[in-house]
Amino acid sequence: MKKLLITGGAGFIGSHVVRLFVNKYKDYQVYNLDKLTYAGNLENLRDVENADNYHFLKIDIVDEEAVFKLFSEHRFDGIIHLAAESHVDRSIANPMEFIYTNIVGTVNLLNAARQSWKDDMDQHLFYHVSTDEVYGSLDDGGYFTEETPYDPQSPYSASKAGSDHFVRAYHNTYGLPVVISNCSNNYGPNQFPEKLLPLFINNIRNNKPLPVYGKGDNVRDWLFVVDHARAIDDIYHKGKVGETYNIGGFNEWKNLDLIKLLCKVMDNKLGREAGSSEKLITYVKDRAGHDLRYAIDANKIMHELGWQPSLQFEEGLEKTVDWYLSNQTWLDNVTSGAYQQYYEVQYGE
Ligand code: NAD
Numbered sequence: 001m002k003k004l005l006i007t008g009g010a011g012f013i014g015s016h017v018v019r020l021f022v023n024k025y026k027d028y029q030v031y032n033l034d035k036l037t038y039a040g041n042l043e044n045l046r047d048v049e050n051a052d053n054y055h056f057l058k059i060d061i062v063d064e065e066a067v068f069k070l071f072s073e074h075r076f077d078g079i080i081h082l083a084a085e086s087h088v089d090r091s092i093a094n095p096m097e098f099i100y101t102n103i104v105g106t107v108n109l110l111n112a113a114r115q116s117w118k119d120d121m122d123q124h125l126f127y128h129v130s131t132d133e134v135y136g137s138l139d140d141g142g143y144f145t146e147e148t149p150y151d152p153q154s155p156y157s158a159s160k161a162g163s164d165h166f167v168r169a170y171h172n173t174y175g176l177p178v179v180i181s182n183c184s185n186n187y188g189p190n191q192f193p194e195k196l197l198p199l200f201i202n203n204i205r206n207n208k209p210l211p212v213y214g215k216g217d218n219v220r221d222w223l224f225v226v227d228h229a230r231a232i233d234d235i236y237h238k239g240k241v242g243e244t245y246n247i248g249g250f251n252e253w254k255n256l257d258l259i260k261l262l263c264k265v266m267d268n269k270l271g272r273e274a275g276s277s278e279k280l281i282t283y284v285k286d287r288a289g290h291d292l293r294y295a296i297d298a299n300k301i302m303h304e305l306g307w308q309p310s311l312q313f314e315e316g317l318e319k320t321v322d323w324y325l326s327n328q329t330w331l332d333n334v335t336s337g338a339y340q341q342y343y344e345v346q347y348g349e
């Protein structure tokens with residue numbers, strides 16, 4: 001039996017990764033480590049929580065002692081590290097949390113892995129999950145490749161860039177076997193409604209304004225979350241140690257076009273008159289330092305590992321809307337309490 005540690009498994013992407021590994025690899029014992037911040041929700045994993053090969057550990061990766069204790073109790077074969085503070089707007093309001101979790105937390109895990117694996121280092125793998133935002137912002141031309149120099153612009157992306165640098169440094173300095181992937185914007189079920197798509201789905205459902213930052217002309221490259229989880233599976237099992245893989249579906253959308261498409265889908269699903277959701281669009285002050293465009297060149301993972309996205313965007317968007325509309329209790333639960341306060345501060349309501 002192999003022991004795999006997945007960090008941040010109660011979050012959006014992590015829960016899809018945990019589900020995939022628990023269901024697909026019965027010979028793995030999957031340990032989900034999560035602090036359960038506002039973004040972590042064990043409801044995301046109800047369908048696998050009783051599986052024999054699933055275990056949950058409530059730990060803060062910033063707590064060095066707790067991380068070392070865990071690694072003294074378990075010899076993990078590998079780690080897939082997703083735990084992070086992940087929302088750009090929150091990083092603008094409160095950068096320190098991002099430095100603690102994303103940088104200090106990652107280095108705690110690197111130190112514990114290095115110590116635990118010192119006698120047979122090459123039998124293990126530390127897989128660090130990162131973002132395309134570390135590359136900065138593109139103007140209209142070109143793509144981010146694995147060779148694009150880092151140029152992070154927000155406190156979030158700076159903290160992820162810092163963690164990526166530490167992971168590479170531990171490979172170069174101590175020979176820790178690592179692999180890194182940098183993925184584009186994910187969408188799909190279980191995403192916390194502070195990110196664009198679930199926020200707007202929830203607001204349309206409640207007839208609330210849709211706060212479009214600036215003119216809505218920023219461009220993002222969208223990938224269905226299950227396709228990201230499949231890519232992580234491929235990289236964990238077939239990726240080359242020391243390498244970086246960019247993940248994306250060559251699926252760029254200008255925010256305003258994406259929002260209008262979402263409005264159309266929502267009108268349709270909710271049986272509302274065509275055009276009624278679009279009337280909720282409200283232009284608000286732009287995000288500080290708002291990156292103009294992200295676009296991933298995913299040729300390396302496609303050609304070297306044979307990964308391909310499985311869904312067309314329109315199909316993925318419909319699936320996503322269907323999920324939120326049939327899981328309204330999930331939405332209501334996560335948007336109660338502290339969420340209201342966040343919303344008020346962020347959008348001034
Ligand atoms: P998320 O915010 O939904 O989930 C993060 C999880 O980490 C939560 O369960 C939270 O409880 C946990 N966590 C936070 N701080 C912790 C700590 N100190 N100790 C232990 N657990 C902690 O994030 P997500 O969108 O699922 O992103 C997961 C990873 O993927 C992140 O590393 C993010 O940078 C990366 N990523 C995200 C996207 C995206 O579009 N969402 C795209 C590319 C890469």
Ligand code: TYD
Pocket residue numbers: 088089185194195196197199211212213214216218219220255287
């Ligand atoms: P977001 O989902 O926060 O992801 P990221 O900033 O990591 O790309 O935002 C996606 C895009 O949508 C980004 O250009 C900012 C924009 N946006 C809005 O216009 N209004 C909003 O309320 C939010 C949350 C995002």
